[in-house]
Amino acid sequence: MRGVNRVFSRYVLIVNDERREAFTAIFGRSRVPIESEVPEQARLPRFGSTAVYKIDLKMLTQQQRQLLEAHLSRVWDMPIEMVEAETAAHGVPIMAEGTTLVEIDSEPDFA
Incomplete structure (x- = not known):
């Protein structure tokens, strides 16, 4: 039966110009895999408390x-x-501001 065990991959598209340039240099594209589509609050140096996604390091x-x-x-x-050490222990946050959430269906429906 189609759709029962569908898998969706979650990404954010970096729309902020400066950050998009940096992430494109790293990943070869402005799409970055994330662990969850639900952002969490984190305290980031220079930015204070802000909404973040966590980069899905297993996808890299x-x-x-x-x-x-x-x-x-x-x-x-x-x-x-x-x-x-910090990456291994805590993961890598990416600020939600300046991004757009994208989910990609591993089993697209075609008519």
Whole structure:
């Protein structure tokens, strides 16, 4: 039976120009996989309390994860080892502001 065990992949499209450029350099596109379509509140340095999605690190290639961690190391001026440890322990938030939620159906219906 079609549709019973459908799988949807969740992404955010980065619509903010500056952030889109950075994420396109890392992922090769402005679409970033996220764990949940429901944003959560997080306190981010320089931004305070803000709505965030968490990047779905399981969906990244090893190269994408390394590029992401190197980018975060540069942006936040943190040693790469610290970024790797924080990423492994807490994941990677992405601000919900400046994004558009997209769900992709793994089993599209065609007429």
